[in-house]
Amino acid sequence: MRIWGGTALLAAALAVGGCSVEEPEPVPAPPLPTSTVALPQAFDPELAPALATLTLVPADATTLTVTDFDQVRLQLGEPLLTSASPPAARAAFWRRAEARAPLLSTGRLRPVDARLLRDYGFTQDDVAWEAGFSGPSGQGWVARLRDGLDLTGVRRAVGDGVGPLAGAELDEETRLVSVGAAPDAASSWAQDDELGDLVAGAAAGATYVERACVPPETALGADAATAGAAATTEAELDDLETWSVSFGGSLATVRLGPSRDDVFDRLRVAEALPSTGPALARGFTQGVADPVGGRIGFVMADPAVAARLTLQRRLPFAACAP
Known part of the structure; x- marks a missing residue:
């Protein structure tokens, strides 16, 4: 063996x-028990992104991708990068990330970054992590915004339906922007005991799950x-x-x-x-x-x-x- x-x-x-x-x-x-990880029953920002996301994924979803941009920034030596960083530093980070990091998402907000920065004061570089999911009910996504970001501009951008933010919801308490997320943990992946061990472990730049x-x-x-x-x-x-x-x-x-x-x-x-x-x-x-x-x-x-x-x-x- x-x-x-x-x-x-x-x-x-x-x-x-x-x-x-x-x-x-x-x-x-x-021998390992069926599940060794306690599944969250409410969103907890202190948990690793893949585990925290389980409360947000609809119960009938079949696939989940999670990209921890904070972890990727750390691995590439840019842990403090935000929308306030010099444009050249931000562009260089994304070139390296796309060439060297295991990105399961290249950032949903990036196609409208220029408008978001000009009119609303934030960009994809203010996203701590991002998750996408799909299944019989359709596709959806969730992004958690970094701590310390003023959410005033985010609120306006969501209200104006800018790019992928059309139809999105902003929860200012959890700092989550989402489309199609589960309304509560009782109707989410957090009710599937088998998933805890599949997403737990050491810090990961990205996680993929398929049912x-x-x-x-x-x-x-x-x-x-x-x-x-x-x-x-x-x-x-x-x-x-x-x-x-x-x-x-x-x-x-x-x-x-x-x-x-x-x-x-x-x-x-x-x-x-x-x-x-x-x-x-x-x-x-x-x-x-x-x-x-x-x-x-x-x-x-x-x-x-x-x-x-x-x-x-x-x-x-x-x-x-x-």
Whole structure:
């Protein structure tokens, strides 16, 4: 058994790739309960964005993306960047962020930044984090504005329906701007006990959650359908109902739920694909699996590519069982 941990990362990754490496003795891990994270029942700004967002996502939503712009600014050395920063510094930040960070959103307000700054005194650079969700009821989004921002201009911009703010609601107490958010926690994702462990963990620049497996033609690539079908059949994958990917500074963590005996098989699916399949290795490398925790860890070869592959759902490890 390969274990989850920094000291075993290289050995486990090489073993998955088929190299002759002696594996360390397994370290027993305690069984995990169904959920170890207490789910919020009201929005709490002190929680990590992905966990705090659960109270805002409608119960029937099927996908969620969260981008923590404060964390991205910190990782890129611009923790104090706001709309008051010099224009050249703001432009340079976004160039670096789009090239180097695992952005699941490039900022909903950015297309109207110039007007917002000129007429209302704020921009996307005043957004602490942003979430988007979709499902049978449609699409929606939530953005939390940074502490200290004067909300007078935001209130006027929402009232004027500027760009994506058309139809939005502003909650000045929580500093949230939203479209289509759940009216209360009782009708949100906060009622799904399985989601707590999928979004908890270390600080993440972005988090993706989906409540369904990915069809093989999407996860494996249409051009790799035949080889992909064979790979998933031979792998004997278990059903997958909910999963997540969280992006740290250089590591990505896939969470499939506790006690997953198929994590090694899911990790190996991409290896059986021809070169026409999704180039997972361009974004995710050195995979290591943890069946007890139901996790797969990767080093991100290119965080921006890893984020794009996730948004496109070109992820062999999330493929539906045959």
